[in-house]
Amino acid sequence: MHLFINDKPVKIITPELYQKKEDRYHLLITKDEKLKPSDLEGKVAVIEPTAGLIKKLLSILRDKPLKKLQSLTFVTEGSEILKGYIKSDFKIVKAAGGLVLKEGKILLMYRLGKWDFPKGKLEKDEKSPKGALREVEEECNIKVVINSKIVSTWHTYTLNGSKILKRTKWYAMSCLDDSKMKPQVEESIEQLVWVDPDMAEKLLASTYQSIKFVFEKYFEKEIVF
Numbered sequence: 001m002h003l004f005i006n007d008k009p010v011k012i013i014t015p016e017l018y019q020k021k022e023d024r025y026h027l028l029i030t031k032d033e034k035l036k037p038s039d040l041e042g043k044v045a046v047i048e049p050t051a052g053l054i055k056k057l058l059s060i061l062r063d064k065p066l067k068k069l070q071s072l073t074f075v076t077e078g079s080e081i082l083k084g085y086i087k088s089d090f091k092i093v094k095a096a097g098g099l100v101l102k103e104g105k106i107l108l109m110y111r112l113g114k115w116d117f118p119k120g121k122l123e124k125d126e127k128s129p130k131g132a133l134r135e136v137e138e139e140c141n142i143k144v145v146i147n148s149k150i151v152s153t154w155h156t157y158t159l160n161g162s163k164i165l166k167r168t169k170w171y172a173m174s175c176l177d178d179s180k181m182k183p184q185v186e187e188s189i190e191q192l193v194w195v196d197p198d199m200a201e202k203l204l205a206s207t208y209q210s211i212k213f214v215f216e217k218y219f220e221k222e223i224v225f
Helices: 015-020 051-063 079-088 128-140 197-206 209-218
Strands: 002-005 008-013 027-029 042-047 069-075 091-102 105-111 114-116 119-121 143-159 162-177 189-195
Touching: 002 051, 002 209, 008 079, 008 209, 015 042, 015 069, 051 069, 051 079, 091 128, 091 143, 091 209, 105 128, 105 197, 114 197, 114 209, 119 128, 119 162, 128 143, 128 162, 128 189, 143 209, 162 209, 189 197, 197 209
Parallel strands: 002 143, 008 069, 027 042, 042 069, 091 162
Antiparallel strands: 002 008, 091 105, 091 119, 105 114, 105 189, 143 162
16 A cells, blocks of 8 residues: 555555665654654654554644655554554545656646646546546547556545545556647646656656655656655
8 A cells, every 4th residue: 555644655564574674764663652743754663553653643644744754654463454444534535547658758747836647536436447548638638548557556635624545546658649738727737748757757856755656666766765
């Protein structure tokens, strides 16, 4: 489960995997000792957290900017139970999108002050591949075909007071026709550009962590959350 709460990467791993990467973490938490938001800096690992500590950390993540926090990792034998607990705290919304390529270049869109990939919510009973194609073609006015699935991401946001957890399935796509390409202004899309991977990496440096993750996953770059 590739999870991002308030744009912070949250991982859930087993103790065995933690032991292999133990040196990556800056702070180790084993129990709640008057934990404060200001304590959360760098890469934080939480070992076998109690229900109370999980609830407290999720609340801090949702409500505080935590500018110095790079990532939060829960280390537990009960990873599936923890994933279920986190999902139960949110309303689940399903979406799909694409990383679109043409002649070695990547399609980026500029929306709401960030560079992004085209994506959107699924319609009722719509399958993810069909929804991904529809959303990309609607938002960019192009024709595309799916090559493969890249990854699924989960990210949180608040809408009208409701806590939302959006699951987005991402697909690698090829562009078949962009002769009429234009941004869907109704979706606040201002610009569409084709850029090479190096330029895409630079433009995405300041975007959402989940979008950078999709890019890095596709190009098999080392992800250092």
